[in-house]
Amino acid sequence: MKGVILNAGNGKRLAPITKCISKGLVPVYDRPALMYHISFFASMGIRELAIVISEEHEKSYRDFLRQIDTQGIDISLYVQKEGAGVLAAYVSCADFTKGNNIVMVMGDCLYFIDDVINLKKQAEACFESDKVGIVQGKAKPGANAAFFERNQNDGTLSYDYRTAGENEICPIGMHFIPKSLTGSIEDFIQPSFTELDAAAVSTRLIQSERLMLPELTPNDEWFDIGTAEQLFLAGAYVRDKNR
Numbered sequence: 001m002k003g004v005i006l007n008a009g010n011g012k013r014l015a016p017i018t019k020c021i022s023k024g025l026v027p028v029y030d031r032p033a034l035m036y037h038i039s040f041f042a043s044m045g046i047r048e049l050a051i052v053i054s055e056e057h058e059k060s061y062r063d064f065l066r067q068i069d070t071q072g073i074d075i076s077l078y079v080q081k082e083g084a085g086v087l088a089a090y091v092s093c094a095d096f097t098k099g100n101n102i103v104m105v106m107g108d109c110l111y112f113i114d115d116v117i118n119l120k121k122q123a124e125a126c127f128e129s130d131k132v133g134i135v136q137g138k139a140k141p142g143a144n145a146a147f148f149e150r151n152q153n154d155g156t157l158s159y160d161y162r163t164a165g166e167n168e169i170c171p172i173g174m175h176f177i178p179k180s181l182t183g184s185i186e187d188f189i190q191p192s193f194t195e196l197d198a199a200a201v202s203t204r205l206i207q208s209e210r211l212m213l214p215e216l217t218p219n220d221e222w223f224d225i226g227t228a229e230q231l232f233l234a235g236a237y238v239r240d241k242n243r
Helices: 033-043 055-065 085-092 116-129 197-208 228-242
Strands: 002-007 048-054 074-080 102-106 109-112 132-138 144-150 157-163 169-177 221-224
Touching: 002 033, 002 085, 033 048, 033 102, 033 109, 048 055, 048 085, 055 074, 074 085, 102 109, 109 169, 109 228, 116 132, 116 169, 132 197, 132 221, 144 169, 157 197, 169 221, 221 228
Parallel strands: 002 048, 002 102, 048 074
Antiparallel strands: 102 169, 109 221, 132 169, 144 157
């Protein structure tokens, strides 16, 4: 099992902070966001990690990684030179992922997992079933989010974007990808290299019955730090947890 962080986006939701720094290196309370990701992958027992970055931030990441404790994880950088969206980023590290089960996360989402054993078991269940797991967690009320919704009449799943209400769950930017779908993805879906790739992939997974929806436990927490509000809340969460 290997890990992948997709950090090549331009962080436009967090501008102007990201005008001079990659979203993966933005400070969250006492350390850069990337350090939280490294801790997460270390807790999952993952020892090989790829970070997909933009060309303009390559030097910053290389300088940063030379100065930190990577917690025993071997980290490789992959530069995304063309295209946009999740699929383009994923293709950029195809030689790293090929033939391996993958835990992939979005660089602008942070995870604070209380029950790591449960999450690892759910990942293994996806890999053994040869299905993609799109992990879900508590939605942030009032935020725009993607949702998987089941038709009450025939039980079919659909995927759509809308405003989150109270006590709902939504995808949290964490994916479990079995080795049969890593490396080349041309046989599965033709990427259009747009920000809507996630919707296209989710729809294809539903149609092919290769989708599982693991869930975080109630004590697990996550933040989409791609927005200033969530970045502030994530920092406050870490501060309070450290007291």
